[in-house]
Amino acid sequence: MYKNTGSEPKMANLPYFLDGTLNINNRWVKLAAIIPWTDVEEIYALNFTSHTGPKALPARTAFGSLIIQVKLSLTDEETVEMISENPYLQYFLGFERYKQEAPFDSSMMTHFRKRFGAQGIKDIDELLHTATRKKEEDSNDDSDNDPPSNKGSLIVDASCVPGDIHYPTDLGLLNKAREKTEEVIDILWCHRSNTEDKVKPRTYREDGRKSFLSIVLKKRVSKKKRREVINRQLHCVRRNLASIDELKKYADLTLLKPSLYRELLVIGTLYQQQQYMYDNKVTSVDDRIVSIHQPHIRPIVRGKAGAHTEFGAKISISVVDGWTFTDTISFDSYNEGTELISQIEKYKERFGYYPESTHADKIYRNKENRAHCKKHGIRISGPSLGRPPKDEKLRKEQKDIQRQDEAIRNQVEGCFGVAKRRYKLDRIFTKIKASSETLIALIFMVMNLDKALAFLSLFGQYYKQLLEHFLNFISLISQGEHLKRRVIQ
Incomplete structure (x- = not known):
């Protein structure tokens, strides 16, 4: 039997529902627990040097709003509307109680992007990586006087992030x-x-x-x-x-x-x-303007089958253990092969040692990069210089290694694919150069946050099952002891 109680909800029950306890397993509650809000506030506070004037919105509100926008693929107006409708989003922004009115005007989203900047987002991403990655144990093979041995693999690549402009003619x-x-x-x-x-x-x-x-x-x-x-x-x-x-x-x-x-x-x-x-009678010129509204955008020659030339920012990223680092964001075209040495040195700065191998495509395998990798004992992917060995067995082993290296390098292609299809990196709708750079860095940071959240959830379920098995084992032991006493009696 079904009894129709009315299609409209009873508004009298709404405040009681909003005053209830939030679900601790909600994704926004979990996400709020892994973000270093104290460090975020220190970076955000650098924008305010004056002690007079109106009070600015908290750093958690500003930074959390940017994360919500990227994670849910919303516009500035939709982001503010979604925050006013969802109590979990308001908890994520640090609100103590649910508020039905909009927390701020949608135009503030532009100011939030300007205040953090691309470099500020990169710094926060580095802090997130340091906080979430597993602490490695010191190797017994390395003494205090010897330099640490090379560990891990570095995967690098570059791509273009198209801007929202009309195709220029x-x-x-x-x-x-x-x-x-x-x-x-x-x-x-x-x-x-x-x-x-x-x-x-x-x-x-x-x-x-x-x-x-x-x-x-x-x-x-x-x-x-x-x-x-x-x-x-x-x-x-x-x-x-x-x-x-x-x-x-x-x-x-x-x-x-x-x-x-x-x-x-x-x-x-x-x-x-x-x-x-x-x-x-030429068709190109240095620093060519392709948009009057966004004069910072430059043509980026890709040479791909789908788009020979794209118009937007060129980025270089590096992937280490599934974590994506945004190394370079530039609206001027550049040769990504010249970025490899700086990316290797950043790896050394982050982890304290050089990578064991570097996986990159052909444009990175120039003379300078090969010499730098050889100097520091880093194996660079791809075929070695010179003729292939005459020994068929050795030649087959080299081909197998190259095939494995190419399979490892596909990880960075997957990162670009996920960022462009899931997080809308295939079209950046911000108009200002600084805002576009901030949004690009934000997309990769949110992608890393989702990976960290999935990793923690997976291990949380594992430890929960382990605890359940342990409790079941204890209960079985206690039942066995109880049965043993009854038999003795």
Whole structure:
């Protein structure tokens, strides 16, 4: 029998439910127990040097909100809304009681990312690794005078983190620059001081728009026609920039919004680059701008089948015993092969000894890296230099070792895959350079936190079962002793 009690919950029971005891086995309760909040607060407090002004939000609230956003893949607004709805999230942020109102405005998430920064997140990740990794016993083979022997393996690789920008083309960038400069001219003209001048600078915006659409609406366009339209757009941008220089004499640029003023400065550099490429008939230039809104983004040549070129930050990571360290985050393209020596030295700084082996792809196996690994007794993966040995047995052993090394190196590929598919590293939606770097470091730190939480949960279940078996064993012994007394009696 089923009795319909009503589809709407009784609001009278809601406060009693929220005042109840939280489940100690909840993931957010467990996660709060392994984070070094004291160290987080010390890093967070470095941003506040003044002793006056309004009181800032606690470090646990700021740092915990960033973890919640990355772990649940939420926007800034959704993060604040989720916190106000979930008592476990409020406990994770250090609240003493449940509050139904929003703890802070969603715009504070941007300030949280700025205050911690990418380096601050890396420092916290190092502290988490130190707190969670198993303490190793000192080897009896190493004396106090001898240096420690090499231990462990270091896996390194690099990848690109695409930013949230429209696919850049020369024509599209120039059209956007033309529209932005026309907007600046309209604002300065309305606020000019010489109102007696009635002739507004010409922009020919309709002609510029028509020439742009004559290309983008066609499936196939000849190279000659494309250069003709690009030249037309360059002419429009050049004329608009000259008009803005004249209007600056009678209208202050402070009338513009800060974002529009920054874009105007970017357009000046963009025009110089595009004019240089047009005059010299080249398709690349140093520090090429591919987005007016995010001028820090650079093209990163990948050479992959899916995307030959990606636009975003290039990162280098190292994986040690399943823990991922973010070594380099740069929006400028660089050769990751030059990073291996610094990654090996960071390994030495973290653990006190060099790795026994380093697993990397072909670009890392240059002359300098091989010499550095040989100097410190580190075996680098991949085929050795010179001809293969004539002995078939020895040649087969080398191939087996290379196959095993490649299987070990696949771990870092899996880390990139998990970060991009599970934690949304495949598209970064933050617009500011510093915020993007912080978010990238946060993603890998949260991924490490989940691994540490799973590891602790696994061992917790193991020790729980071990304790149950021990108690059962004790009860069996006590039952046996009781039966023995009865037989004697």
